[in-house]
Amino acid sequence: MSSIPRPAEPAHPEDSALPPISIQDVRRAAERIAPYAHRTPLLTSATMDALSGARLFFKCENLQRVGAFKFRGAANAVFSLDEATARRGVATHSSGNHAQALALAARLRGIAATIVMPEDAPKVKVQAVRGYGARIVFSGSAPLDRERMLDDVLRETGAEFVHPSDDPRVIAGQGTCALEILQEQPDLDLVITPVGGGGLLGGTAIAVRGASRARVIGAEPAAADDAWRSFTTGRLHPAGSPKTIADGLRTSLGRNTFPLVRGLVSDIVTTSEEAIVSAMRLVWERMKVVIEPSAAVPLAAILEGKLDVRGSRAALIFSGGNVDLDLLPWLRT
Amino acid sequence: MSSIPRPAEPAHPEDSALPPISIQDVRRAAERIAPYAHRTPLLTSATMDALSGARLFFKCENLQRVGAFKFRGAANAVFSLDEATARRGVATHSSGNHAQALALAARLRGIAATIVMPEDAPKVKVQAVRGYGARIVFSGSAPLDRERMLDDVLRETGAEFVHPSDDPRVIAGQGTCALEILQEQPDLDLVITPVGGGGLLGGTAIAVRGASRARVIGAEPAAADDAWRSFTTGRLHPAGSPKTIADGLRTSLGRNTFPLVRGLVSDIVTTSEEAIVSAMRLVWERMKVVIEPSAAVPLAAILEGKLDVRGSRAALIFSGGNVDLDLLPWLRT
Numbered sequence: 307m308s309s310i311p312r313p314a315e316p317a318h319p320e321d322s323a324l325p326p327i328s329i330q331d332v333r334r335a336a337e338r339i340a341p342y343a344h345r346t347p348l349l350t351s352a353t354m355d356a357l358s359g360a361r362l363f364f365k366c367e368n369l370q371r372v373g374a375f376k377f378r379g380a381a382n383a384v385f386s387l388d389e390a391t392a393r394r395g396v397a398t399h400s401s402g403n404h405a406q407a408l409a410l411a412a413r414l415r416g417i418a419a420t421i422v423m424p425e426d427a428p429k430v431k432v433q434a435v436r437g438y439g440a441r442i443v444f445s446g447s448a449p450l451d452r453e454r455m456l457d458d459v460l461r462e463t464g465a466e467f468v469h470p471s472d473d474p475r476v477i478a479g480q481g482t483c484a485l486e487i488l489q490e491q492p493d494l495d496l497v498i499t500p501v502g503g504g505g506l507l508g509g510t511a512i513a514v515r516g517a518s519r520a521r522v523i524g525a526e527p528a529a530a531d532d533a534w535r536s537f538t539t540g541r542l543h544p545a546g547s548p549k550t551i552a553d554g555l556r557t558s559l560g561r562n563t564f565p566l567v568r569g570l571v572s573d574i575v576t577t578s579e580e581a582i583v584s585a586m587r588l589v590w591e592r593m594k595v596v597i598e599p600s601a602a603v604p605l606a607a608i609l610e611g612k613l614d615v616r617g618s619r620a621a622l623i624f625s626g627g628n629v630d631l632d633l634l635p636w637l638r639t
Numbered sequence: 640m641s642s643i644p645r646p647a648e649p650a651h652p653e654d655s656a657l658p659p660i661s662i663q664d665v666r667r668a669a670e671r672i673a674p675y676a677h678r679t680p681l682l683t684s685a686t687m688d689a690l691s692g693a694r695l696f697f698k699c700e701n702l703q704r705v706g707a708f709k710f711r712g713a714a715n716a717v718f719s720l721d722e723a724t725a726r727r728g729v730a731t732h733s734s735g736n737h738a739q740a741l742a743l744a745a746r747l748r749g750i751a752a753t754i755v756m757p758e759d760a761p762k763v764k765v766q767a768v769r770g771y772g773a774r775i776v777f778s779g780s781a782p783l784d785r786e787r788m789l790d791d792v793l794r795e796t797g798a799e800f801v802h803p804s805d806d807p808r809v810i811a812g813q814g815t816c817a818l819e820i821l822q823e824q825p826d827l828d829l830v831i832t833p834v835g836g837g838g839l840l841g842g843t844a845i846a847v848r849g850a851s852r853a854r855v856i857g858a859e860p861a862a863a864d865d866a867w868r869s870f871t872t873g874r875l876h877p878a879g880s881p882k883t884i885a886d887g888l889r890t891s892l893g894r895n896t897f898p899l900v901r902g903l904v905s906d907i908v909t910t911s912e913e914a915i916v917s918a919m920r921l922v923w924e925r926m927k928v929v930i931e932p933s934a935a936v937p938l939a940a941i942l943e944g945k946l947d948v949r950g951s952r953a954a955l956i957f958s959g960g961n962v963d964l965d966l967l968p969w970l971r972t
Contacts, residue, residue, distance in 0.1 A: 344683075369680075369682060590929055590964055594699075594701040594706055596927040596928065631923055631967070631969065632970070634967075637965070
């Protein structure tokens with residue numbers, strides 16, 4: 307059960323200064339990306355309702371373009387650039403869904419994208435990014451190597467950096483998902499998202515707090531509980547190199563997402579690796595949608611008893627569906 | 640490419656007598672099942688459009704209750720019974736999705752369901768049917784054993800028999816799926832469904848031919864091409880015991896579905912086992928939905944070049960998503 311009290315006062319006053327993103331930015335982002343993004347379905351499941359004792363709504367961002375909500379933020383960033391800036395292209399560092407998202411968004415606008423990826427990134431991800439026409443620059447796998455390489459790219463190309471989670475345009479874009487949820491189900495008690503870098507959680511919090519009475523909760527692997535620690539202590543904790551199957555959630559909150567999460571989110575809950583795999587499999591089996599481990603984290607927290615939703619109406623965001631079908635976690639020996 | 644001419648004249652005049660099902664029956668079925676069935680999403684995919692050269696719409700009946708379109712027909716049959724008949728319960732023979740569908744529909748109406756299943760039916764399917772509260776009676780696996788056992792059940796209980804595909808109430812119920820497709824996309828050239836017993840194809844044909852200018856096409860595994868043979872020769876061919884991974888399509892057309900298919904369907908195309916597995920995997924990977932092999936057959940026919948859809952607007956029905964996640968066809972050794 308959820309029992310982490312939200313600190314009444316931020317430990318550091320500067321932490322509570324929200325970055326300048328409002329629900330108006332989220333609404334503008336929704337208009338901006340509407341021609342490009344899928345409006346994804348909001349599913350219900352009698353099985354999940356019975357297991358949770360709640361009325362659950364699942365927003366299927368695994369069915370979003372590039373298979374993840376990340377397309378929303380990347381598209382908002384790319385399509386809000388002025389012409390002169392856009393002409394110099396965009397760049398980022400990512401080996402995950404943001405890499406594909408930025409590559410596709412750039413292709414749709416007809417501008418260049420450069421993605422810095424660690425040289426040990428899975429081949430399938432490298433190919434996917436290349437498939438969208440982006441240039442890939444390989445770096446060492448340490449964060450410092452990656453950032454140095456990105457700096458070189460930015461200097462060389464003049465490209466606009468679009469951070470995977472901490473860019474305000476990205477945060478506003480991720481919030482558009484919650485707007486769609488609320489259009490279909492205005493009367494919710496809770497909205498629960500996975501939390502890694504905090505772009506989805508922060509954007510969701512802006513949209514939900516600005517447009518409804520629902521509370522917003524983040525769910526995180528216990529093995530990568532830096533957001534929980536940051537939220538609870540009021541100091542930004544780095545992620546380190548957490549070992550979790552939820553590969554989308556290994557990053558930490560940032561300068562912009564941390565104050566949003568602190569200021570607008572009601573709670574952060576954590577869940578075990580076993581619960582994540584078992585929730586993921588249950589969703590494939592009973593709901594017939596392919597979700598990646600990160601996307602299973604909110605449901606895992608509920609089914610593991612880390613978050614009591616009984617009697618409530620709660621929306622969960624299935625954040626992505628990019629998995630290697632040859633390496634399913636329940637088949638690993 | 641599709642090149643099978645539709646015979647101009649049925650070989651046997653009595654074959655062309657359509658069973659008494661009209662689009663009005665389908666519309667009434669839609670109203671009847673609306674409180675119970677999911678309205679499933681119609682997805683698009685830039686990848687599938689690029690691969691096919693068409694604009695494709697995928698109706699996700701894998702996200703229907705019990706994970707298959709079969710719930711529509713079973714619910715229509717169960718909820719159209721008068722009180723006295725309903726009180727005696729319903730019965731069927733099925734080891735597939737119809738078994739679960741009828742069990743759930745009966746539970747929702749609060750009446751008894753008896754399902755005759757072969758004693759070698761997969762445990763997981765037996766458990767699922769039991770989970771919906773139905774009584775299971777085991778029979779030998781030969782069709783004759785099964786029918787004898789069902790006769791015993793019907794005599795003993797007075798239950799109403801609901802055939803998995805050839806019952807007119809079931810056919811009308813399956814047609815409701817196409818009505819939803821046409822509500823979202825009225826301007827289609829083609830609607831393509833898998834064909835086994837012909838309940839989905841027949842019901843779809845009634846709905847589509849009655850409400851649009853689109854043509855209807857059935858897709859079938861080449862290894863179980865009895866519907867293609869029946870369609871082409873004008874004589875009802877039994878399925879025998881076909882060896883195909885598409886386990887939902889091993890049955891043959893029936894007395895009611897055959898004339899519907901002959902009269903209203905424009906073509907039946909067949910596709911290989913390899914193409915079915917590869918289309919199934921592609922859908923999981925790129926569209927992030929879990930479909931069973933039978934559901935992949937229409938897309939397989941397109942991607943294998945057995946059906947030319949280039950330049951057209953075509954809807955495909957993902958008929959179901961019930962698979963054993965421990966036994967994925969691309970992981971079998």
